[in-house]
Amino acid sequence: MEKSGSADSLGSKRSSSRQPSVDSLTRYRCVTVTCVSLCHGVAASDVTYICPFLGAIRGSLTVTNYRLFFKCLDKDPAFVLDLPVGVISRVEKIGAISAQGEVSFGLVCKDIRNLRFAHRYQEGSLKKSIFELVNKFAFPVSNALRMFAFEYGQPFPENGWKVYDPLAEYKRQGLPNESWRITKANEHYDVCETYPATLVVPANIPDEELKRVAAFRAKGRIPVLSWIHPETQATVTRCSQPMVGVNGKRSKEDEKHLQAIMDANAQSHKLFIFDARPPVNAAANKMKGGGFESEDAYQNAELVFLDIHNIHVMRESLRKLKEVVYPNIEESHWLSNLESTHWLEHIKLILAGALRIADKVESGKTSVVVHCSDGWDRTAQLSSLAMLMLDGFYRTLRGFQVLVEKEWLSFGHRFQLRIGHGDRNHTDADRSPVFLQFIDCVWQMTRQFPAAFEFNEFFLITILDHLYSCLFGTFLCNSEQQRLEEDLPKRTVSLWSYINSQHEEFTNPLYVDYANHVLYPVVSMRHLELWVGYYIRWNPRMRPQEPLHQHYRELLAKRAELQRKVEELQREVAGRVAVAPPEKAGSPAGSPVQTCV
């Protein structure tokens, strides 16, 4: 319950000595780094942090190749700001040097905040501003430096790179079986360079044919299995758009491939193709050679558009959302401002799409094919969310890691491009909060089903924090192939190594294992809410008094205590049954039990 700091960063709370967490771990490592090569860590005293909530705070600023650390000891409690430089998307000088000889810098961050600093600066002096150093460390890619993930060598008891083993995961799903086979056709990434080496395809489609199917699918992303229903054999398969073009090209192999996917499920004589895009955009893609399946060419297939917008719309929506929530919230127009960002509307559409997929598979016992344009953004969102609804395994702490490794990382969601790790070019149109939206959707589901997930909100926030931090190798690069080329599993630490070494922090104390129960979230605005704990966490007034994970830990401890009591009592009961001493009649029962939580 100790309150450390007024604080403008969650980091300051997390890194208090009582709570070992990633920040304290990394601090240890960082100190070593600064000692080894002094050029990496630079400190400046007398820097002013212009906090939008607390006003100007004077203190000292330290910049290393991993973090930016601002500390003010004058304030009581001490004020600390501590963030990985990886979250910075832009460093800009604001205005000219002031009359007082101060120069100010703004840091725009990827985690929904902007920071502003000012410090004395003499024009023409040879000494560089500390913020030029930030500029260097925050954008290692642009400065031909190594990402910090390659420096970080913290040992963990478990190797997170081993969390996902495709063969083991497919085996868990009951694959291969008589209708589906595991193929190594993409072992050298020559069928599709953005796909993983291990793929599951219909058993009657030989490897040679896959290449011909690949020719008809954008970027060679052929329809492959993501998930199979353990009872009905209905499947979720994913791919990219067919290269139909304006002339309505057809591919016999592709048609056969989809027919094989349908035939693999004896329960249904239909196949649903979910095109994530709005129909207009899907049609517009024909001009560039893409498009969508015509129901004439694909017998028994029904095409459904899910109306989810593209990465540019999403990026713009998040930009608007940031304007609305940071730094201050306009109280009287909060709801209409929120609505005008369309952020939750996009969340609703994505969840609604996944819900329709899950419904078709579960209730309709029908196999589905999911694609968008390239099949690595909206398709990943939809397939992974549908799988989360359908399969309780993915709702466990480890299962979720497998889901992210499988549907996002191995199937080539372009993290490097979408996040822009270490890249100065903040206006890059390829950046988009696609993965953030996915995590937001997961959070919405955890809100609606608070007992159905083994992990907690802190777990989701931690994933997002390290999506940007560049501390772990997990979210670097764009595909499995690139990750192997960079030798990431050897040269970097996996985020899951860290998470699994202290899984209590991330465990939902109220988890009830529903096993194979399907979750259908309500995708109405009435039940969707803005994720305050993530988007508005920098606002001190919105912060819970106790750090989130501490609250969870207390609940967990309480649960353990109760369970211990139950066991104790059970033992006692059993003992009495065994002995059943008649002389004890009338004696008071064992120790009184406090029944209030």
Added chain:
Amino acid sequence: MLSTLGGGGGKPAKPSFVSYVTPEEINQTEKECSRKEKHPDLLPGEVIFCSAGPVLKSIKDDLFQRVVYGTLLCTNFRVSFISDEAPSDEEAAQLFKNKLYGENDIPLTCVDHIYGGFDDKKKLIISGFVKNKYPSKIIVCCKDLRLFHFSLAYAKEEDAKKIFQGIVYHCLEPKSLKCVFAFSYGEKTLLNKENQTKPKTVMFDTSEDWAQEIKRTKGNCKLISNNADFSISAKLPQFFIVPTHVTQEDLTKFDGKGIPIWCWSHHSGCALFKTASLPLMQEDASSQLYKSYMEGMLNAVAQTHLYSVKTEELSDSLPTVQDIQQSYSKFKQFFLLDNTNDFWMTDVKWFSSLEGSCWLDIIRQCLAKAVEVVECLEKENTNVLIMEEEGSDLCCVISSLVQLMFDPYYRTLGGFQSLIQKEWVMGGHRFLDRCNHLHLKDKEQSQAPVFLLFLESVWQLQQQYPPAFQFSETYLTVLSDSIDVSVFSTFLFNSPHHMASIAKAMLEPGQRSPVNWPTVWDWSVQFDSRAQDFFINPLYMERSRQDKAPRKMPRPKHQRHQSLPSSAFKFSPSAKKGFLKDETDSLKKMLRVKRLSRWMNSPDSAQASTREFFVAWQRRPLDYHGLLLPCLEGPTLRLWSQRYLRWIPEAQIFGGGSITILKKLADLLAEVQDLRGNLDRQACRADFNHQGVVARAKSSIQLSSAFPFTMPRSRSFKPAIPIGPLHSLITDSLADQEDEENLGIV
């Protein structure tokens, strides 16, 4: 007079239509017999006025529309639909059964609006006498937000007309208080006085209750007990507490107006008072009298502690009761949805509609005002006097919220009920007028859900600090429903005097004993003890024994808050505490400008100061048994989804909702209790089976977010898939852009 329209009461209705849908209808005579016997289990004193059948009720099961045949009745208590189908014997449905009315019953006072369906048109019904055609459908909107669709198309025309007129007459026409069901019910039931309320509720109807309360809070004010016959004022309760310096002469001056009524004492010694304000602005002879009287009263309040007082005229800064009514009327419409299509259509602009109703904003304003008052008591240790015209609407809201934030006792179930008893029932909140259960035309202006507004604010607090409250969300929802069940004395009268005079009138010769109206706190009237378990919040953190000890010491634990850095707060000079003389001087000056004193210069700085107060409080460790302040930033105020979404099938989360958390905790607790019970029984019996509670209750996966109010009827449910235009059209150049390699724009 009760039976003016009840001519058709109890007569069997002859179905004029044989439906091929239900084969059993074919056997008309048999049907008639069975229908004749079909009447609800009538409550004591309940009389059937009229009935008609067959009537069709349309219901939505798992999002599919279907109809049920049955009989529609109107009694002096309710409109009741008796289904021809066998009642659901689902154990879960029985778990939370209300003993007074079931899922197909609508207490007459719970009816909000009635619409008539004429072919395709829907018309608001205001009177039972329709010129041409009687509607073939009746749509009843309830105050607890249930929505009923009855079709009269298959009933005999005469019956249909009669039931329509009967329902409209009894639900919408003005009536006298004696026609309210509580009177018939009270005559026929015997109240068990001993066993009245299970968590002990202090009724504040004796001087001992008040004496105990002032002792509990260590207040130094005096108890006035010579209003027992309402000779001082009919507006004040029989017993009340005023500052010690208020003289007997002061009490009798202006019919109770202007007397500072003590609400609660802070441990520092300062106290919160409320009063009905005197019309100080009037420019007539009496205004000078009022002003000097008010000055005297302020002096009296100031002398309670540190010669300081701050006053707040609530009507200056809070919405009026009319605003509250208007806002709520708009707000509740969002939840009375006819069909799935409406649900998804209104989903698109959900947030802006919500904002447009201003309901959440009114809740925020009330909570913010309460925090302001808390700040004065806690940080400045200043006495506070809140006032408004009658002193029994927003004064009740604010004073109860302040006490709830300060005093953990009021956050227990018994304490909360005592608080409502003290501030609302004895405080003379005009429940009868504000609910307008009698549908009097001249009271329409005064109808306003002020008490509901209070419950809403409590819900917001409870959502933010669940472990601080002993009662559950379900309890609040049930309490809000109970306002419109016309059985309880709690919500039936305008003041203690009103209740006493009615009770006296009932004691005319021929009456055997005083009428027994149950209070709402006697929950056994509505729910059996198992259902009452849902009122307890399993997350409640009970004060452990070690914690309890220091409470008894003279310096309570939460005094540490006094050390808040007060220099950081800005106050107008006139609001600074000072000696009596200075204070009265400034008061004199203030009196001339109506506003007696403001604690801040402008609303803006008030907000800033309150914000600082909140942040300073927030930095301290959270103590669920200490002062609680709500966070009032936009996103923290939320929709009370249990109350408002529970009847909407599209909005139900199957296997989800907060119930799953509560279930998990309750299961663990039940298991502990069960095992303990087994240990106790071990002494006598060796055989046991400890599966008990956990095995009995259903797995939470089979419940929904609307639990315990509605139950998923079948296991094979379908998800609610949005329909219609899913998104407001984004006519943005971005939408047309390619996903990749289109670097030209942005």
